[in-house]
Amino acid sequence: MNQNDILNITYPSMDVAREEVKHMLSERQTDYSLPRSLYNDPLLFRIDVEEIFQKEWLFVGMTSEIPQKGDYSTVEIAQDPVLIVRDADGHVNAFHNTCRHRGSRICTEHRGKVANLVCPYHQWTYDTKGNLLFAGTEMGDEFDMQKHKLSPIHCKTADGFIFICLAETPPESDFDEFLTSLEAYMEPYDIDNTKLAVESNMYEKANWKLVLENNRECYHCSGSHPELLNTLLEWDDTTDPRATPEFLAYCERMANEWDDEQIPHAHKNFGKRNRLVRMPLKEGTSVMTIDGARGSQKMLGRIKNDKLGSLRILHLPNSWNHMQSDHFIVFRVLPISAQESMVTTKWFVHKDAVEGVDYDTDTLRRVWDATNDQDRKLGEENQRGINSLRYQPGPYSKTFEYGVIDFVNWYADTLQQHLSR
Structure with a gap:
């Protein structure tokens, strides 16, 4: 029997497993990683599927x-x-x-x-x-x-x-409020007039939560992502506790430019689950290509300024996105089994852009192909280490890993709420 078969079996111990998960989550030390079984146990993976992926948006x-x-x-x-x-x-x-x-x-x-x-x-x-x-x-x-x-x-x-x-009745939340703001922030891009340029599907031998944890921090970036750091600033947003005065001044200057073009950029949080924020890239770069130059010659929507940085859109439990001036990138994570996930990355351009003339797919995807593969290796080694009998939850840095803390707390709170109904 493989781990996927677990989803097709009714276990007499499911009620016991659910109670055990509730106990683990209520007793867990906040600001620490999760207990081992929540990252690798097939039965508890089934609970994740039923209570998160079959009930949340x-x-x-x-x-x-x-x-x-x-x-x-x-x-x-x-x-x-x-x-x-x-x-x-x-x-x-x-x-x-x-x-x-x-x-x-x-x-x-x-x-x-x-x-x-x-x-x-x-x-x-x-x-x-x-x-x-x-x-x-x-x-x-x-x-x-x-x-x-x-x-x-x-x-x-x-x-x-x-x-x-997938639920019969979707959960009550601030999701509709997030969608209303998302529409306002996406208006400049005119998505109806875009097209899929290329996509990749990466199989990662790691629990879906480890994939998200890795995404929610850049603590590892300087040691792992040279291609990405050609353009990406490590600060997550202007509320980042590591933000320098120079960075904040740069953000303010770029915000004034965006205001002049009526480009939404204010930081918006919807609980810990959804977030919208526009952040500049390194000075002198336009988009997340290897050299920071535009990846497509046709700008999106009504956009004229190619220094829009990246509109970062977070949606838990399974997506993060980077909206840029000439192309945008969306990421989707789906669970396969307790220790397997699928990460899908898609690059979009203006619908009239011609491949080989206005854009080259290798240029569009080079940075994130490298970054995704680097993250895959990190996630898989993280999974292997957690599988150790000597693993125990470790502390997150409140300065460098506050995004991970937010994700894990959202996961724990959401799972407890569903299990208690």
Whole structure:
């Protein structure tokens, strides 16, 4: 049996495991890393899936990946296949990608275009709103087509971002407030007029929480990310306790330039889960390429100033993003098993930009391909060390790792809330 099989088994000890997790989280030392089993135990991974990834809002992709009616994309959330499709009215819908006949996946490709959704097994056919159109005369005269629609998934979009929630009832939170602000901050980019230039999918042998922890600090950057630090300033934002007077003065000067062009930039937090903040890159650089020069000759939306730095968008539990003047990068993390994750990175450019003329994909992705691989190695070694019988939770630096503290506290608080209901 492999670790993925755990998701398909009902354990008589699940109630005991849930109580044990609640106890661990209530007794854990704050500002310290988590107990070992929360990083590597298959049964507790199942609890993560059920209580976090099946109940919280997740980032899955961008609307410009499915720009036309009938365009679709697919994704798996810990073995749950999901279908995202633009319907005949232009709306983005999400469904469980399982036929209401005998459960086969309906769309088997990563992306595609359809007039209708046809199951390849027995040709049951659905429209892009999920209605069953054809099941064959073999089902008999009393068969009710209306009772066999595709199973819908809660889906929300905000100026290009697509979020889904697998729960029957999404959790109450400040999520809608975040989406409203996200729309305002994304306005300059005109996402409807962008396109996917290239993407990568990186398999990482580490628990999904270790992937997020690594992302939430730059304590490791100087020793691990030479390509990234050609352009990235290590300070997370103007509230960073390490921020120097020179850095704060630089931020203020750039903020005045952004104000002149009506580019949103103020730091906004929505609890510990969501954050919006625009930060400048190193002086003399424009975007996160190896030399800091523009990666595409066509600017996005109404943007004219290529020194916009990076609009950093955080969405827990599974996404961080960098919006820049000429292209933007989105990152998505999905759990596979207790010690395996998938990190997807996508680069977007103006829809009229021509590959080989206006942009080169190798240039766009060079920095983050290197950075992702460096982070993969760090995460995998972190996982191997945590698997040691001698591992015990260690202290985070409140100066360098406050972002990690925020993430782990969000995770612990959210999991406890769900387990207590």
